[in-house]
Amino acid sequence: MITLIVRRLAQFPLILLAIYTLTVVLAWAIPGNPLEKPEGRQPPAEVKQAMLRQYNLDRFDRFYFSYLDSALGVRYVRESISGEAARRAASAKSSGLAPPQRYVFDLGPSLQYEDWRVNEIVGAALPVSITLGLCAVAIALVIGVFAGVIGAVKPNSFADLLTLAVALIGISLPSFVIGTTLVLVFPVWLGVGALGGWGQLNQLVLPAITLSLPFAAYIARLTRMGMLENLKADYIRTARAKGVGEASVLLKHALKNAFLPVLSYLGPACAMAMTGSFVVEKVFSVPGMGQHFVNGVLNKDLFLIMGVVLIFATMLVAFNLAVDVLYTWVDPRIES
């Protein structure tokens, strides 16, 4: 297990560097000047040039390396060692002001939201997305496993067909349809739950359910398949022959093995649920990460694009690693 972790950790920077390089190249190719306002007064050419240079947007190589420099924390260390940071803090103190905020991993300024750094933007949006994503995955687990077990116990029964139908709807209906339907039914017709927004528990429920449905459907199918396969296995026949109760056979013996594919799916599912919820965020006005993916690209906000992509990539890789570790721990056969 240790070697697995070490090997995966060693791959980690390489994966991130590859993703970073690919994203910079693609984002650089987006047409337009990110500092130019779409309409209205334009500053003189020399001012525009100065602004481009300030953000290293006039040269690809300079941008590529300076971004790495600050995002990896190299700049932070350099400024700390050279005493530059301490000098600033002292001069701030002498005039009775708070010293400027510093970040170890500085993801740069946002070009669209000039007064904010990408760290602050991500810092505001990430907790929201994590909460929403984790809740959605939890709901999906409960619904999915439950439906999968029912389907496997009585294959092709009415209950099985019903869960199959729900799963099919969950996978094939886009979340803006599910989301708006839920909004229509609950807050508008029944007066339960909130229309949108963030900060209260009742504002969390509907978006979490909407986000969870495709995952729930997938988990249900995974569980059902695994359960069906395992229920036919010899060890289940042995357990039954020994006179083990049916509930114990299902939950303790069959589900334990049937859950493994679900477990491996949870890694990417968590990352997907936390960052890929743009539509759900839009429908329920949730201030999460998804909007920054889309807006960043639309505005050619290079720093924001790089920031959210790197965060997402890190999360994806980390979750996959965590799941792999859990996986080998739960089922020691896997590693070999």
Next chain:
Amino acid sequence: MVKLLIPILILALAIGITIVGDDSALPGKNGGADFVFINRGDVSTLDLQKMSWSQDLRIGRALFEGLVGLDIFSHEYNVKPGVASRWEISDDKRTYTFHLRADAKWSNGEPVKAGDFVYSWRRMLLPDTGCDYIAMAQIIEGAKEFTTWREQRLGEFGKPGGENDARALWAETEKKFAEMVLLTAVDDRTLRFTLARPTPYFLELLAFASFYPVYPAQVKQYEVLDDSSGRLNTKSGWTKGGVLISNGPYMLTGWRFKRDMTFEKNPHYWAKERLGFDRMLMLSVEDVNAQVLAFRSGTVHWLSDVAAPYRAEILNQKREFYREHQVEYDRMVAEGLDPAEIDRRLPSDPRNRIGAYSAFGTYFYSFNCQPKLKDGRDNPFVDKRVRRAFAMAVDKRRIVDQVRRLGERPVSVLVPPGSIAGYRSPDGLPYDPERARRELAAAGYPGGKGLPTIEILFTKDGGHDLIAQTIKKDWEEHLGVSVELAMKEIKVFRNDVRGQNYMVSRGSWFGDFGDPATFLDLSRKDDGNNDRKYASAEFEDLMNRSDNEQDPAKRFELLHQAEKLIMEEDMPILPMFQYVEMQMFDPHVLTGVSSHPRQIENIQDFDILGDGKGPDVPKMLPVRPAGRGNAKNAKRAKKDKRRLQKTNQSVVCGVSPISSPCLPSSPSRSSRSMVFAQARSPRTSP
């Protein structure tokens, strides 16, 4: 089994931690704010010298104060004292001396000094800052040369023969600024500067937020000299809630990204007893429908811009409400009352909670004036006869009445007529398909023969497609040409327009200050916003002569001739209509909203009536005595009514209240000074 439960337990724990850790819930309803508003989407920056969006400038004026302000409740937009209590202008109209009031303070209690202005204006002039309005400050003697000098030295930085020590270059820059630019703090309370040439509108420019001071001690903390380029970069961070130090009516107590902003009355502000609120809350609501919903549900008092797709219907309901009170309404219009005040005097009604006022902005189409198109083909629009023909073949009235349906006014000139006191607009070209065909034939394209397929470039959102379709139909029908529509994404559109990669393109412009030059500069040869690449020696000559003209009346006459030239002869820009701005508020509750066609809204002038805070007196433009302007308005209203009855349309109200009947429609009104408007520059068209 236990092993299996572990991942689930981790998940549950994580959920618990994130929910507890999220601090996003508001403390109580509206955090105890007296006034809650939505300020057109989101604020982009609070750095005064970097601002350019109208919603940013609006917050800038609430947080900071300049040497002077504008009295937006005067028809002439008079200049009123701000940080400066009095000032002198020399006889040659070039040297200005300002005396700062002793009780002008920063929100930390420190006095506002003349040096703070010098520092802030220097920031404006440094190419490092990236100020969109740098040209305004370059009117000061030596300022343009200073910017050019610094830019040149920065260009040479690090190269052989150039400076390569950022600190040395900065020290030299500070010295150069003091030498070159005629701007000095004579003492802590006296500021003196000299202009390169007398500029009649410079005093009003000083009311523009880019000229307001930032707190130097604070901003300096965030300035970094970049060793690789020699530039002085300002890092973000100082404009945050609880950090930002300002000298204006309110101070910033909180700013949560894309959520809200909170303000409190500045306890050190010299005129704090005039303010209407102790605490204000600005909500960030991006969805245009949710904005209207927030107003209607009573969550906000004021919505600065209505952009919901059904706003024409909201306006229709207001017209219906006016019709129910026709007699009273007509009487008050005839009296010359402010439209906002008329609304307040009418009975309270949910339909009457929208204000729609003519704005200082024009929607137009641009003709590419280059001889060749980007793909190498000959450009037919290089011939001004072709441009004139296409201009006269557009039925603007139909666009306004049937496509826009917002009661906007079709225009044939670029400067919104009647918005600048003392300025006489030319007539422009009429809608005349017959004459258009003759012009086209004279240019060598009889019946449109010989012309390539005309391409109209526009962006997809905002209803530009409908306007383009209407114009396409007009041109095909009247001129016999074939027209293609090219709808592009905004960034690509921007690139194409900047690079003259188009034939005809949509465009718009909002004035920054109350002088025709704010619109006419667009057509100057070297102007950065001349997307048409129009160049005319005659036009340049007229504009240059107006720059050097001392007599305001003669100067306006020159500008009139210049506008006549581009609007009747050369036609690089085909004006369509004058924008209308819409905002939602209950006139019985909120006062201080301005209906003036310059459309500056100052939050610091707002007040909730009857709440015991602030003066609690309705604010309005003074009543205009009955005169030519009103008679003309009444006539126009009557004409509108007849036309509507004839065409049997219900979309425009019979008395056209939406085009602000009591606002000047004729420039004949006398005025003490020229009037100025806020910048609304970079903005997407409604």
